[in-house]
Amino acid sequence: MRIGNITSKPGQVVRGALTVGPVHIPVMVMQGNLPGPSLYLQGLQHPTEVMGVEVIRTVADRLDPAELRGTLVMVPIANPLAAAWRNGLSVFDDLVPSRRRKALEKVNMNRVWPGRPDGNLIEQMAHAIWERICRQVDAIVDFHCCRVCDHYFAAALDGHEESAALGKAFGAPLVDLETERSYARGLLFLRAPALLDTPSILIEMSPGRDITYDMLANGVRGVYNLLKHMKMLPGRPARPARQVVVRRSDPVRVFRARREGYLTTYRQVGEVADKGEVLCEIRSLDRFRVLQTVRAPFDGTCPSIGPGSELRLVKPGEEICTFKRVAR
Numbered sequence: 001m002r003i004g005n006i007t008s009k010p011g012q013v014v015r016g017a018l019t020v021g022p023v024h025i026p027v028m029v030m031q032g033n034l035p036g037p038s039l040y041l042q043g044l045q046h047p048t049e050v051m052g053v054e055v056i057r058t059v060a061d062r063l064d065p066a067e068l069r070g071t072l073v074m075v076p077i078a079n080p081l082a083a084a085w086r087n088g089l090s091v092f093d094d095l096v097p098s099r100r101r102k103a104l105e106k107v108n109m110n111r112v113w114p115g116r117p118d119g120n121l122i123e124q125m126a127h128a129i130w131e132r133i134c135r136q137v138d139a140i141v142d143f144h145c146c147r148v149c150d151h152y153f154a155a156a157l158d159g160h161e162e163s164a165a166l167g168k169a170f171g172a173p174l175v176d177l178e179t180e181r182s183y184a185r186g187l188l189f190l191r192a193p194a195l196l197d198t199p200s201i202l203i204e205m206s207p208g209r210d211i212t213y214d215m216l217a218n219g220v221r222g223v224y225n226l227l228k229h230m231k232m233l234p235g236r237p238a239r240p241a242r243q244v245v246v247r248r249s250d251p252v253r254v255f256r257a258r259r260e261g262y263l264t265t266y267r268q269v270g271e272v273a274d275k276g277e278v279l280c281e282i283r284s285l286d287r288f289r290v291l292q293t294v295r296a297p298f299d300g301t302c303p304s305i306g307p308g309s310e311l312r313l314v315k316p317g318e319e320i321c322t323f324k325r326v327a328r
């Protein structure tokens with residue numbers, strides 16, 4: 001496989017970069033000894049979402065190209081500009097004039113796919129990844145981090161069966177089927193199946209800003225699951241004990257804190273609950289009395305549950321749980 005100036009070699013990992021103006025986007029290509037399909041792993045479109053970087057780094061470290069069929073293409077840091085600027089690194093300071101930097105800092109890379117060759121620098125970076133990688137791979141995984149209450153889920157384009165199958169195979173407890181009207185335009189995991197018919201998923205993990213080893217293990221297991229699903233490794237994906245599918249377009253009940261206090265949750269994201277079961281409670285800080293009880297309004301599941309912030313001490317108005325029916 002050729003990506004820009006990188007040419008993969010059987011049984012090897014070749015490292016290089018896609019160069020877009022002053023930006024070098026790091027690329028690793030691991031080609032197995034045997035022919036097979038290709039999978040693209042991408043991390044860090046958003047500057048604080050480091051879990052995907054660590055998942056990709058760990059997979060690249062652990063996986064032996066001798067046991068792989070096909071090719072794994074990895075971009076652990078898709079947006080080095082945002083990564084550097086948001087975290088106070090100086091690597092691009094002399095390369096991008098500060099007046100251009102202000103405008104570029106406002107651009108959300110995951111709203112501009114498939115990018116534009118004559119657009120701003122972020123759009124050009126997306127365009128380079130789209131043209132040189134997305135167009136020639138058989139499947140795409142884009143790693144993100146979310147709110148603590150979203151925990152860990154896969155998202156795929158509703159109606160694109162191969163994307164949904166990829167989302168299920170990854171093994172997260174919840175698969176969310178979304179459309180391009182769900183909440184924003186220009187997301188890679190929605191544009192690639194729509195425009196290229198390439199199965200694609202977005203993986204949300206929490207927390208952002210740091211790694212936890214249980215979530216890292218989930219992410220690495222998920223990638224191995226996909227490699228098995230795509231027959232790039234022998235064996236079958238390890239399915240979770242439970243997994244539910246929900247549709248973003250289905251009605252959702254949103255529960256908010258009516259009182260301030262300590263939030264206790266009794267269900268996890270993707271766990272089912274029968275009508276009337278207690279999902280979470282708010283307790284007072286002084287005597288730990290129950291101030292608010294949230295019960296399942298019908299049989300269904302929690303797409304999110306827990307505090308919107310990282311604290312379990314919640315304030316009135318704060319979203320504490322969402323609930324919807326499981327999709328068929």
Ligand SMILES: [Zn+2]
Pocket residue numbers: 045046049143144145
């Ligand atoms: Zn993100």
